[in-house]
Amino acid sequence: MSERKPIYVTKAFVPPIEEYTAQLRRIWASGQLTNQGPLALELEKLLAERLGVPHCLFMANGTLAIQLALRALGVKGRVITTPYSYVATVSSILWENCEPVFVDIDPATTCIDANAVESALKNGASAILATHVYGIPCDVERLAELGRRYNVKVIYDAAHAFDATYKGRQLLAYGDMSTCSFHATKLFHTGEGGCVIAHSDTDAAQLRLLRSFGHIGDEHFQLGINAKASELNAAMGLTVLPHVERLKRERGQVVAQYDAALATAPITRPQAPEGRVTNHAYYPVIFRSGEAMQRVKATLEADKVFPRRYFYPSLDTLPYVKADACPVSRSIAERVLCLPLYPGLAEGDVERIAEVVTSLA
């Protein structure tokens, strides 16, 4: 039998090279490599239309997108956030010299617990920064109501949520601002990249200014940074975007195979509320114990299959933050694995992975 190729948790979508070079030719024709060139502007317009939002600001990555959203909304001091996310959610808060206040998650959805948010708001805060984990919506109605009642901004790290919808509306359209990552491993990508969704012309202008050193021509308005994305990244985005529908469909087929093959496995899966249409971004499974998770992980790895502990660790355990313990988040972080999921993952491989999960969990 031939050597098996390793199977990783995901595989970046590499579009046909002719399609990318066709976009690159436009750059060679314009001679403009960055600074909001025609491709970046076109991508922003296409994304805003697709997402049904007034403004989509293309950024260098999804982490700077969060930082600029916090800045643009004037967030200071305490920021209520989730311990169950990628480290960039909390690192952005710290980098902006704000204080993260972790509250625990809802074990059903793995998103921030709105009741815990409400309790934390009683001690004061200037914003809520929550993650739509695995593209599952936070309790967006409740959080919007809390935002109004306590006069705090609601920002979503929607890095997992591209093209996921809730009640007929793109998840990225919720909140005072939402951010997305267009990193190579995400459903829609530009190699490296990200965006901030804004709802007013004033917010959009503020984000543009922050993204580009805080000045327009010779006139300097405020402290800014360089968070621009290049035309090369925009070219990748314009090439990948027309494939997204198909990529989602093919991911959905793999998801259906896992669902069937794992029907009797002693695992649980995070649940989305009614009204969500998934983007099939991830396939998380939660085991009964950390030992069961480790057993499955080691057995798969011995067979060159590399699921990922996502999210791990719970961010309230990071050595550089001081936080109250969040037991639900810690418990799930100890027991979760994201299984390999990408278009073209063979049915036989899905069955082989599901077999290990079912027999060893």
Ligand SMILES: *Cc1c(COP(=O)(O)O)cnc(C)c1O
């Ligand atoms: C990928 C990701 C980020 C970071 O995005 P980059 O584009 O890699 O900077 C932030 N938050 C979450 C939840 C992510 O998954």
